[in-house]
Amino acid sequence: MLTKKQSLYSVVGKKVNRVDAYEKIVGGARYVDDLAFEDMLFAKMVCSTIPSGRIKKIDKSRALKLKGVAGVFTAEDITGLNKIGCVVDDQPLLAKDAVRFAGEPFAVVAAETREIAEEAAGLVDIEYEPLEPVLTVDDSFSEKIKVHPKGNVVCHYKVRKGDNIDEAFGKSFKVYEKTFTINYQEHLYLETQGCVALPENEGITVYGSFQCPFYVQGAVSTALGLPLAKVRILQCVVGGGFGGKEDVPSEYAAKAALLAYVLKKPVKLILDRAQDLMVSSKRHPMKMEYKVGVTKKGKINALKVRVLADSGAYTTLSTVVLFRSSVHFGGPYVIPNVSGDIIGLYTNRVPCGAYRGFGTPQVIYAMESMINIICNDLGLDPFEFRKANALKKGAASITSHKIKESCGLIETIDKARKESEYDRRKKEFDKWNADKSKRTLKGLGVSSIFYGMNLGAKGWFYDKAGSHIQICRDGSVTLCVGNVEMGQGAKTVLAQIASEALGCEIGAINFTNVDTGIVPDSGPTVASRTTVMSGNALLDAANKLRKKLVAAAAESLKIKPNQVMAKLGKYYNIKDSHQFVSFKDLAGKCYLDNVGLSEMGYYVSPKVEYDLQSGQGEPYYVYSYATAVSEVEIDKKTGELRVNKMTCAHDIGRVINPMLASAQVEGGVAQGVGYAIMENMVSEKGHIKTLGLSTYVIPTTKDCPEVKSVFVEDKSKDGPYGAKGLGEPSLMPVVASVVNAVSNAAGHQFEHVPVLPERVWEVLSEKNSSEDESEVK
Amino acid sequence: MPNRNFTAENLKLKDSIDICFKLNSREVNIKVPCTYTLLDILRYELKHTGTKEGCGMGECGACTVIMDGGIVNACLVLSTAVSGRDIWTIEGVSAKEDAKPIIDAFVAKTATQCGFCTPGMVMASYYLLSKYKDPTDEQIQEGLSGNLCRCTGYAKIIEAVKAAARELNGAKKEARDA
Numbered sequence: 042m043l044t045k046k047q048s049l050y051s052v053v054g055k056k057v058n059r060v061d062a063y064e065k066i067v068g069g070a071r072y073v074d075d076l077a078f079e080d081m082l083f084a085k086m087v088c089s090t091i092p093s094g095r096i097k098k099i100d101k102s103r104a105l106k107l108k109g110v111a112g113v114f115t116a117e118d119i120t121g122l123n124k125i126g127c128v129v130d131d132q133p134l135l136a137k138d139a140v141r142f143a144g145e146p147f148a149v150v151a152a153e154t155r156e157i158a159e160e161a162a163g164l165v166d167i168e169y170e171p172l173e174p175v176l177t178v179d180d181s182f183s184e185k186i187k188v189h190p191k192g193n194v195v196c197h198y199k200v201r202k203g204d205n206i207d208e209a210f211g212k213s214f215k216v217y218e219k220t221f222t223i224n225y226q227e228h229l230y231l232e233t234q235g236c237v238a239l240p241e242n243e244g245i246t247v248y249g250s251f252q253c254p255f256y257v258q259g260a261v262s263t264a265l266g267l268p269l270a271k272v273r274i275l276q277c278v279v280g281g282g283f284g285g286k287e288d289v290p291s292e293y294a295a296k297a298a299l300l301a302y303v304l305k306k307p308v309k310l311i312l313d314r315a316q317d318l319m320v321s322s323k324r325h326p327m328k329m330e331y332k333v334g335v336t337k338k339g340k341i342n343a344l345k346v347r348v349l350a351d352s353g354a355y356t357t358l359s360t361v362v363l364f365r366s367s368v369h370f371g372g373p374y375v376i377p378n379v380s381g382d383i384i385g386l387y388t389n390r391v392p393c394g395a396y397r398g399f400g401t402p403q404v405i406y407a408m409e410s411m412i413n414i415i416c417n418d419l420g421l422d423p424f425e426f427r428k429a430n431a432l433k434k435g436a437a438s439i440t441s442h443k444i445k446e447s448c449g450l451i452e453t454i455d456k457a458r459k460e461s462e463y464d465r466r467k468k469e470f471d472k473w474n475a476d477k478s479k480r481t482l483k484g485l486g487v488s489s490i491f492y493g494m495n496l497g498a499k500g501w502f503y504d505k506a507g508s509h510i511q512i513c514r515d516g517s518v519t520l521c522v523g524n525v526e527m528g529q530g531a532k533t534v535l536a537q538i539a540s541e542a543l544g545c546e547i548g549a550i551n552f553t554n555v556d557t558g559i560v561p562d563s564g565p566t567v568a569s570r571t572t573v574m575s576g577n578a579l580l581d582a583a584n585k586l587r588k589k590l591v592a593a594a595a596e597s598l599k600i601k602p603n604q605v606m607a608k609l610g611k612y613y614n615i616k617d618s619h620q621f622v623s624f625k626d627l628a629g630k631c632y633l634d635n636v637g638l639s640e641m642g643y644y645v646s647p648k649v650e651y652d653l654q655s656g657q658g659e660p661y662y663v664y665s666y667a668t669a670v671s672e673v674e675i676d677k678k679t680g681e682l683r684v685n686k687m688t689c690a691h692d693i694g695r696v697i698n699p700m701l702a703s704a705q706v707e708g709g710v711a712q713g714v715g716y717a718i719m720e721n722m723v724s725e726k727g728h729i730k731t732l733g734l735s736t737y738v739i740p741t742t743k744d745c746p747e748v749k750s751v752f753v754e755d756k757s758k759d760g761p762y763g764a765k766g767l768g769e770p771s772l773m774p775v776v777a778s779v780v781n782a783v784s785n786a787a788g789h790q791f792e793h794v795p796v797l798p799e800r801v802w803e804v805l806s807e808k809n810s811s812e813d814e815s816e817v818k
Numbered sequence: 819m820p821n822r823n824f825t826a827e828n829l830k831l832k833d834s835i836d837i838c839f840k841l842n843s844r845e846v847n848i849k850v851p852c853t854y855t856l857l858d859i860l861r862y863e864l865k866h867t868g869t870k871e872g873c874g875m876g877e878c879g880a881c882t883v884i885m886d887g888g889i890v891n892a893c894l895v896l897s898t899a900v901s902g903r904d905i906w907t908i909e910g911v912s913a914k915e916d917a918k919p920i921i922d923a924f925v926a927k928t929a930t931q932c933g934f935c936t937p938g939m940v941m942a943s944y945y946l947l948s949k950y951k952d953p954t955d956e957q958i959q960e961g962l963s964g965n966l967c968r969c970t971g972y973a974k975i976i977e978a979v980k981a982a983a984r985e986l987n988g989a990k991k992e993a994r995d996a
Contacts, residue, residue, distance in 0.1 A: 062924065062928065063921070065932075067937075067940075068867070072867075072870070072934065229968050231870070280932045708931060708971045734873050735875075739968065743959050745971050745972050
């Protein structure tokens, strides 16, 4: 039942169509590669072909002789600083003395056509002294070979809670131990990385496909040696990001900007798919050692974890990604004794960074697999076990964060069980699997998650957002925020929030793409933070405007301001809704009365306190929660597997747009299913071999399960209208729940992701032959 | 009649060739480097940027266009094979009356997110619905399986195709009844 307050909302919570849909559907939306400028040059990066080596000589002469080549730039041509690291200064914009991964750029060429640029890139000669590369986390950890002089440890996060962990295990009823490994995942946004840089106003303007225009602004400023105010970043329509366009685009934008700035011509740099797959960041592969102790009553009493994460050749975002791993490795559970070590390690492989979930899907897979093992071993119900250990209001997480509000975890567990019809399906599947004549085995798997909202303790100084709202005299509204639309539906959800707060119709709103010249630095478009951060920043501006509009309406209607209500384009008398003035007329009146209807908004994420030494405190201000149930089917003869259905229950606080929320869940499921059972990035001796979409295989229409999404709305006091984030939680429980389902079908807990048919076939064959043997005996 | 200009002389690298074809019902005469693909011609020469390049290797379907009544990946059609063809792109198809139900359904069902695959997806859907009036789930899945989408998980795209089919059938029925 709706409360009185909820029923007042006329746009928030409604199924509003995407405001950007039509242009995208008819091909009119302008992505960066759709832009062309007069005299534009085309750039191409020249990349290392070995994983580790000292650079002896780079020779540009052959490339420069080619007709149509405008420039070949190496480290020595950089006008500012040769550094690109977003958090730690360990990465050059262009490799100078050494290359540390196969694919590391050491030169960039600009030419009149793409074809000439391509050809010229092949003519830039480099001489290396090859060095033995570090290719595994174990080798890196041993530090026999150092990737960087300072050593191989990028970061080491510790969580220490409760008693001495070994003593705690001594008190456990039963202790379980297992090591898991997980491979890369590639974002595979359909639009590859790219940008166009233009020399303008003694500075530079860069258009591009970015998640974080303000990161790009900083990187370009550093590389060119220009003040930030001379660097303007304009966001194009983004063809998918998923974390892959967080820090990485800065690398390309800085190169293109450098060429444009020196050559005084527009420069376009678009990566082709193979190069994008080779050089851009990935999800961290991890080796995860888990040890879990449970009491006789089915409570987790001790957890010891060591994670070795492959950060690749440079830090990029590893220090923040792995901070998140360190908060989430124990799942959304109450565990009194915890010892966790999350260690990021340099290797001579591609740098790993942000990817939807940000260091959590890996550890969730390991933790939830442990729970599956425990439930199967002790004959416990997977939902009841999770509920018995679940976080709830008043309880504390593994970092001793006492949950004060907005915690719908237990409701998601109950809803997932009910909506998936788990109990009925379980009986059906048991019967199916007992029938030896069936060609397939079926399984169910469960997983629960929590996800800390916004950037948290490790990134609080970035955790701000600005907005700008301008109401034109005809009642049309221009919005600009600092977080980007990359497909997730930000423009629509934020337009709904603004429309609700301003009392205008959503059709009146016109969304401007991010322009660093208009809005203040709003941090990155990551961490599922856009609805909360930009939403609150818009509310801040909208509330200022609403006050002015209410005053004007009170004057027009000859009533007191507190008697004015507004919705859907009308400001009306609360006692008599027929007595109203339209939003349009109000805007016109304010114009003539010289009342300015342009406001900036600003919002800062709630401050949190956290101790990095002990890993204890409040890492994030609030969490989203989810529980997923998967149904899978595996072919006994071939090991082929498919996910037939997924039921996902999410607590994301207020759902601003139910249609977009379910779309987000479906997309997260597809990406998670790919990660769990299909996407296998093959890297041999430091060289990625899967450089196309026929070798790095992502789900098609034929591979995606039926998705049922349900929502729990445990509102967050700090969210706009009580909202929390969903972008990443939509993917996070998927891998664990799918792998648990496959494991339950096969009767074997799979210890490596992706779970490929070959491995399933191997496991089933081994089981068959051992069963055959026992029959013979 | 494929590859009309496919001669040894024309294939010298970087040579330009004259091609003549129909694009969205209009005749196009243009000189292009023979190493260009149909996708390059559309995007870079003719500024028809609705057709997207996602991989350039025929693997993602973002550049799906209709050629002589069938769907193809424009990135796999070499310039030398373009002459004499009847090509339809998203710019032409989206202006056609019988594509309107598809576009409306894609909007109403929120069948687009980042949108990069969407023009190709619309082209594949348009072709699918021209082939099957009332496609089954399997036919839709098969028909769109050459078009990769990384955002949506396809569910809402499939819903949109079904809704468009219903609309198209309803509209045809109304026309018949009238």
